[in-house]
Amino acid sequence: MTENAQQQPTAPSTELPTQYAPADVEGPLYERWVERGYFVADAKSDKPAYTIVIPPPNVTGSLHLGHAFQHTLMDALTRRKRMQGFESLWLPGMDHAGIATQNKVEQQLAEEGKSRHDLGREEFVERVWQWKEEYGGRILGQMRRLGDGVDWDRERFTMDEGLSKAVQTIFKKLYDDELIYRAERIINWCPRCLTAISDIEVEYQEDDGELVSIKYGEGDETLVVATTRAETMLGDTAVAVHPDDERYKHLVGKRIKLPLTNRTIPVVADTHVDPEFGTGAVKVTPAHDPNDFAIGQRHNLESITVMDERAVITVHGPFEGLDRFEARSAIVAALRSQGRIVAEKRPYVHSVGHCSRCKTTIEPRLSMQWWVKVGPLAKAAGDAVRDGRVKIHPEDMSKRYFDWVDNMHDWCISRQLWWGHRIPVWYGPEGQVVCVGPDEQPPGTEAEGWKQDTDVLDTWFSSGLWPFSTLGWPEQTEDLRKFYPTDVLLTGHDIIFFWVARMMMFGLYAMDGEVPFRTIALTGLVRDERGKKMSKSFGNVVDPLDWMDKYGSDAVRFTLARGANPGTDVPIGEEWVQASRNFANKIWNATRFAMMNGATVEGPLPDPSEMSATDRWILSRLNKTVAEVDAFYDDFQFAKLSDSLFHFAWDEVFDWYVELSKTTFQAGGRGAEVSQRVLGEVLDVTLKLLHPVVPFVTDTLWTTLTGGESVVIADWPADSGFRDEVAEREIESLQSVITEVRRFRADQGLQPGQRVPARLTLDGTALAPHEAAIRQLLRLQPEGDAFAATATLPVAGATVALDLSGTIDVAAERKRLAKDLAAAEKEKAQATGKLGNEAFLAKAPDNVVEKIRGRLAKADEDIARIQAQLDRLPEA
Numbered sequence: 065m066t067e068n069a070q071q072q073p074t075a076p077s078t079e080l081p082t083q084y085a086p087a088d089v090e091g092p093l094y095e096r097w098v099e100r101g102y103f104v105a106d107a108k109s110d111k112p113a114y115t116i117v118i119p120p121p122n123v124t125g126s127l128h129l130g131h132a133f134q135h136t137l138m139d140a141l142t143r144r145k146r147m148q149g150f151e152s153l154w155l156p157g158m159d160h161a162g163i164a165t166q167n168k169v170e171q172q173l174a175e176e177g178k179s180r181h182d183l184g185r186e187e188f189v190e191r192v193w194q195w196k197e198e199y200g201g202r203i204l205g206q207m208r209r210l211g212d213g214v215d216w217d218r219e220r221f222t223m224d225e226g227l228s229k230a231v232q233t234i235f236k237k238l239y240d241d242e243l244i245y246r247a248e249r250i251i252n253w254c255p256r257c258l259t260a261i262s263d264i265e266v267e268y269q270e271d272d273g274e275l276v277s278i279k280y281g282e283g284d285e286t287l288v289v290a291t292t293r294a295e296t297m298l299g300d301t302a303v304a305v306h307p308d309d310e311r312y313k314h315l316v317g318k319r320i321k322l323p324l325t326n327r328t329i330p331v332v333a334d335t336h337v338d339p340e341f342g343t344g345a346v347k348v349t350p351a352h353d354p355n356d357f358a359i360g361q362r363h364n365l366e367s368i369t370v371m372d373e374r375a376v377i378t379v380h381g382p383f384e385g386l387d388r389f390e391a392r393s394a395i396v397a398a399l400r401s402q403g404r405i406v407a408e409k410r411p412y413v414h415s416v417g418h419c420s421r422c423k424t425t426i427e428p429r430l431s432m433q434w435w436v437k438v439g440p441l442a443k444a445a446g447d448a449v450r451d452g453r454v455k456i457h458p459e460d461m462s463k464r465y466f467d468w469v470d471n472m473h474d475w476c477i478s479r480q481l482w483w484g485h486r487i488p489v490w491y492g493p494e495g496q497v498v499c500v501g502p503d504e505q506p507p508g509t510e511a512e513g514w515k516q517d518t519d520v521l522d523t524w525f526s527s528g529l530w531p532f533s534t535l536g537w538p539e540q541t542e543d544l545r546k547f548y549p550t551d552v553l554l555t556g557h558d559i560i561f562f563w564v565a566r567m568m569m570f571g572l573y574a575m576d577g578e579v580p581f582r583t584i585a586l587t588g589l590v591r592d593e594r595g596k597k598m599s600k601s602f603g604n605v606v607d608p609l610d611w612m613d614k615y616g617s618d619a620v621r622f623t624l625a626r627g628a629n630p631g632t633d634v635p636i637g638e639e640w641v642q643a644s645r646n647f648a649n650k651i652w653n654a655t656r657f658a659m660m661n662g663a664t665v666e667g668p669l670p671d672p673s674e675m676s677a678t679d680r681w682i683l684s685r686l687n688k689t690v691a692e693v694d695a696f697y698d699d700f701q702f703a704k705l706s707d708s709l710f711h712f713a714w715d716e717v718f719d720w721y722v723e724l725s726k727t728t729f730q731a732g733g734r735g736a737e738v739s740q741r742v743l744g745e746v747l748d749v750t751l752k753l754l755h756p757v758v759p760f761v762t763d764t765l766w767t768t769l770t771g772g773e774s775v776v777i778a779d780w781p782a783d784s785g786f787r788d789e790v791a792e793r794e795i796e797s798l799q800s801v802i803t804e805v806r807r808f809r810a811d812q813g814l815q816p817g818q819r820v821p822a823r824l825t826l827d828g829t830a831l832a833p834h835e836a837a838i839r840q841l842l843r844l845q846p847e848g849d850a851f852a853a854t855a856t857l858p859v860a861g862a863t864v865a866l867d868l869s870g871t872i873d874v875a876a877e878r879k880r881l882a883k884d885l886a887a888a889e890k891e892k893a894q895a896t897g898k899l900g901n902e903a904f905l906a907k908a909p910d911n912v913v914e915k916i917r918g919r920l921a922k923a924d925e926d927i928a929r930i931q932a933q934l935d936r937l938p939e940a
Contacts, residue, residue, distance in 0.1 A: 084652035086616025090760045102776045103213045105153035107542035114150035115550040117531050122161035127206035129590040132608040136621040138554050140756035147780035153547050157220035162484040162523040163257050169195050185482050192483045211759050220534045222526040229502045230533035231485045231526050236501040243437045250354040253429035254419040255375035259480040264561045267420045272411035279404045281320035288406050289347040295391040298379045299370040302348040307333035309344050323404050332363045351430040375427050434478035442472040445568035456584045458630040468561050477522045484520030528566035531580040553581040585700045586631050593637025611641050618758040619645040625757045628702035648761045654718040655765045661729045663743040665770050670738045679742040680791035682721040691783040727836045749781040794830040797860035804859045805842050811933045823847045825863040855936045885930045892923035
């Protein structure tokens with residue numbers, strides 16, 4: 065924290081407006097937090113460190129509900145730790161988003177009638193930097209709007225100078241350790257983005273395609289293969305069968321004619337082929353399919369590339385120049401005309417890979433690329449979790465992590481882009497290959513015949529260094545010594561493969577076996593209120609800024625936190641945000657009422673001997689809530705801690721303690737003074753507990769209540785150990801009396817404010833001191849001379865006798881209840897009849913039968929309730 069944070073602010077106002085207006089409060093309050101340096105971490109501090117690095121959003125992106133969800137949880141963690149006395153660092157930054165950002169700028173150029181090639185590489189990269197300065201980083205301002213307590217002084221960007229040095233350093237280290245290599249392999253190629261993409265950047269979806277069965281060979285030496293990509297047959301170099309398949313043993317080793325070409329290809333035996341699938345024979349195209357490539361390697365087959373980078377056919381002949389999909393139709397038509405089509409199935413629904421960015425169908429393609437040999441790195445990443453150095457929460461998510469790291473393939477890290485970290489490898493005129501570190505000079509000039517590799521690194525390569533590169537690595541900085549390893553990585557379970565595993569691999573490798581984070585806390589994904597994935601095509605995407613404008617940032621944050629069960633998806637709807645807004649208003653109104661009635665934090669708490677049972681009860685419940693919230697935080701149970709705080713604040717503090725204290729305040733004297741101090745204490749602690757999740761309203765109220773500088777830098781409340789089980793039981797009895805009488809009043813159709821004569825018999829119970837509160841809360845007036853009890857309610861050892869004569873029309877009420885009772889009995893008879901019908905039960909689906917059982921149970925409950933109401937009514 066900077067020196068600004070120690071400056072004393074102007075004394076706060078002692079009055080609160082009648083209504084809470086988030087729009088008037090949130091923006092100025094956030095800027096005040098930043099100006100005072102509350103979120104700036106001090107690497108020289110003696111405090112224990114607590115560190116979270118933000119999953120860097122794309123520079124092209126804007127805040128969506130997924131960001132808002134995870135940022136709310138990370139902010140809650142770091143705000144609490146700061147209040148607990150930790151040197152809390154939440155480090156922000158952005159990812160350069162290689163493909164997405166280059167696409168944005170290329171679109172701009174296209175509007176100008178230009179391409180990147182018109183500019184040349186250097187000028188194009190400069191144009192991207194200009195775009196970044198003008199348009200990039202919109203999300204950073206939106207993070208402020210949400211209330212993110214990040215250290216803006218430490219904001220990083222994956223292409224800034226320090227992080228670029230880290231990228232070049234680790235590339236050189238991996239290269240020297242023979243963990244990076246260059247090889248020709250099958251990669252996922254996007255014909256739209258014109259670059260390779262990794263396996264985990266391919267999105268698979270069920271597409272309507274075609275399955276065509278084609279006859280290869282002539283005469284007796286023929287076999288049939290089936291394919292969904294007929295255009296690739298132009299690159300076939302073999303047909304493979306299983307070595308034990310008797311149908312084809314006579315063909316193994318022979319050559320057969322490849323249709324539409326002047327070539328013959330061999331029939332090879334390979335155990336990869338499943339003889340039970342289809343015809344048991346598969347076409348082999350080593351340059352356009354990963355499995356075929358592996359077969360080709362085993363049998364020394366030629367690899368023939370038949371398409372260019374835009375997926376246009378390059379093979380000489382009638383199909384040259386056609387797009388792959390045009391060629392597919394043309395080739396099938398040509399085969400059909402030659403009588404080589406044995407069967408055609410359309411539509412044929414099958415799983416097809418698409419580029420996760422532009423949704424173009426991926427084309428497997430043989431290409432020379434750079435790769436990371438992940439074997440030893442992935443093993444280290446798995447071992448760190450297995451031996452407990454890193455915890456995955458929830459634990460059952462560990463299986464997904466191990467499934468990935470234990471079966472990881474080598475990682476293709478080169479991308480055919482201009483925006484990104486250029487691969488630091490130079491090729492010489494005599495075939496030399498030289499990898500250059502960050503402090504080294506290139507081995508020669510272009511004039512001397514040296515050229516740098518034109519590819520850039522996968523964006524996830526630089527993101528994999530994020531936990532330590534952002535702290536200054538490879539330099540041994542104060543930040544690195546103080547804040548590494550980080551404490552928690554909080555992120556969605558959907559990027560275990562994209563990001564989490566790669567940070568683990570690189571962190572352990574670069575930092576000599578030190579883990580990048582101690583805990584991986586995995587969240588679910590935000591969905592709509594019906595649990596459906598949010599998608600523009602579904603029309604259910606929500607801009608969180610719209611909800612912030614309408615209901616305030618606190619309401620959005622609390623809604624998201626209250627749905628955050630570890631590892632499970634989070635449904636969210638606008639009505640839930642409205643409910644959270646109502647909660648913020650309740651906090652405001654209750655605190656305002658308390659302050660108007662003298663609630664204070666001045667002086668020590670009175671001795672429990674001076675307190676009423678109500679005071680001791682709320683303090684006992686307060687300390688239990690503190691302990692419960694702490695336990696939930698430590699277990700990343702954000703939904704449970706939010707729910708606990710909601711019910712404690714709304715139900716116990718605002719609805720019960722404040723209401724029960726009204727008679728004490730009205731009576732005045734020492735009892736009122738004690739309760740005012742207790743109420744001040746309860747609000748002080750409650751606002752602190754709520755602050756990490758709902759920071760704006762709590763800081764505004766806390767500074768007004770206490771006169772303190774800011775709750776952001778206040779001490780986190782500790783469980784004092786105070787418990788009073790006797791007082792808790794006493795108030796539970798009081799609540800039972802009030803709740804039961806309220807229910808009875810509602811059943812009798814009495815208006816909430818309608819006063820009723822009542823006789824309270826509280827002798828022999830602990831409720832005698834509460835008679836005034838009972839009468840006030842239940843609108844019960846003293847019994848008069850003409851009092852005649854028409855209903856008697858025994859509850860919690862006490863008796864409440866009520867005189868309802870003159871307050872309700874007993875005859876009309878009996879008639880109404882009798883009608884309701886008849887309807888309930890009819891419903892019961894119908895449900896009982898169906899459940900007793902064996903023929904019906906044999907045919908009806910389970911869910912229908914279960915629904916009828918529910919109707920029967922509900923009818924039984926209604927009958928019991930209505931009969932009890934009738935029994936309580938006086939005779940007409």
